[in-house]
Amino acid sequence: MKRQLILEDGSIYIGTAFGSSREAKGEVVFTTGMAGYQETLSDPSYCDQIITFTYPLIGNYGINQEDFESIEPAASGVIVNEACMKPSHWQYTSTLDELLKVKDIPGVYGIDTRALTRRIRIHGTLKGRICSMEADKETVVKELKEQTLPTDQVEKVSTRSPYTLPGRGKRVVLVDFGAKRGILRELIERGCDVTVVPYHVTSDEILRLNPDGVMLSNGPGDPTDVPEAVEMLKAILGKIPVFGICLGHQLLGLACGARTTKMKFGHRGVNHPVKNIENGKVMITSQNHGYTVDTVGFNNLDLVITHIAINDETIEGYRHKTYPAFSVQFHPEASPGPTDSNELFDDFLKMMSSSKNEGVSTCQSV
Incomplete structure (x- = not known):
């Protein structure tokens, strides 16, 4: 199923849905780590943010019970270029997709994360929304521009x-x-x-x-x-x-x-x-x-x-x-x-x- 990321500047990135089926909004940021996606996703400092992983393949060693930094991840959403659905690691107990479903966090894969990262580097962090293909672009952009980032x-x-x-x-x-x-x-x-x-x-x-x-x-x-x-x-x-x-x-x-x-x-x-x-x-x-x-x-x-x-x-x-x-x-x-x-x-x-x-x-x- 296709899903889109719409940014407040009107740009749109279309990919494939994984994780939770709900919509999500938040400040879109990027992280450059080649590994450690489980710790990153469960870091409370990402509260209300949509995390873009710049490393092209995320989820390849799955999710284990040892590397959580918090019990309940606070991130709003996840953006990756390629999501591995069949991880390989002796410790893994679930896939990234399964974790996102359990924790009710929507994700999109298949997006050109290099282009998205360049946009953020040029324009600064931008508010964005992960939503269905049926969402109206003009309405979403208007709402994002009017949205005030949370302070709590x-x-x-x-x-x-x-x-x-x-x-x-x-x-x-x-x-x-x-x-x-x-x-x-x-x-x-x-x-x-x-x-x-x-x-x-x-x-x-x-x-x-x-x-x-x-x-x-x-x-x-x-x-x-x-x-x-x-x-x-x-x-x-x-x-x-x-x-x-x-x-x-x-x-x-x-x-x-x-x-x-x-x-x-x-x-x-x-x-x-x-x-x-x-x-x-x-x-x-x-x-x-x-x-x-x-x-x-x-x-x-x-x-x-x-x-x-x-x-x-x-x-x-x-x-x-x-x-x-x-x-x-x-x-x-x-x-x-x-x-x-x-x-x-x-x-x-x-x-x-x-x-x-x-x-x-x-x-x-x-």
Whole structure:
């Protein structure tokens, strides 16, 4: 059965339907990873987005029970060039098509994803709708142009109530803005006692837990849509060590006086080179974000840039000059992606130990 993707600029891409039979709308983005489609699809940061996979064949090793980053994928739709319906892998338990049907996510294959990606790179991310061939183009385009992107994505994917993953090591509060399972895995592997809390947690609630450190997770959408998190961070900075990842990186920046801006088409994939300014090391990183901490006025803040993107020189990491706090825009948990930056979790543990031993607000270089 044929199905079409209509973009707000009036362009149409026709392919073959797979996955759920329903229509879907959302911001159309692209990711460049050659593998890791299961982790990508289940990353909460893709909430309300239609994911275009640039790699030409998706689904060839199927779906397994080990590689989910969340129980319920939040993506609106999937666009691929070729969808493999007969995967081959010893771990696979279902096909991509079967997963999309179970999770009620529509997909289209047979689309020229290179042409679609070029359009997004030229014009920026565009709103789109996956719909039947009977849908009227003019009506859909009009509705897309009038559509306002949602501002409640973090609320949709954050945990509803706190829960604990016991450990005998450092007590870490993980603020869940749409946390990937990989972040929890890295903390648990290091013996941390982890308490996961909702995005709207207050500073008083965190302080009552008496943690050794606070981790700010990844998540979807515009960081300015989560003002309660910014206020919470302003209140705990200097009192507890903080480590931010992705959306957490942007929120920490806002709390420190930085600005954030929307990127033309963002960074999404597992092959983004990042340079650590402090030691000259270049890492290949996994990324998924459409917003960035702005460089304008950044040098006037109590923050020091530690990492930059090689491709466009956007800020990829910074640390506070006085307080024990640092963050990175990329994903050191590498789910999917390379493990080049995994040591940042060890830096976080060292920061917590140092701050506890010294009893003062000092920040270790990362």
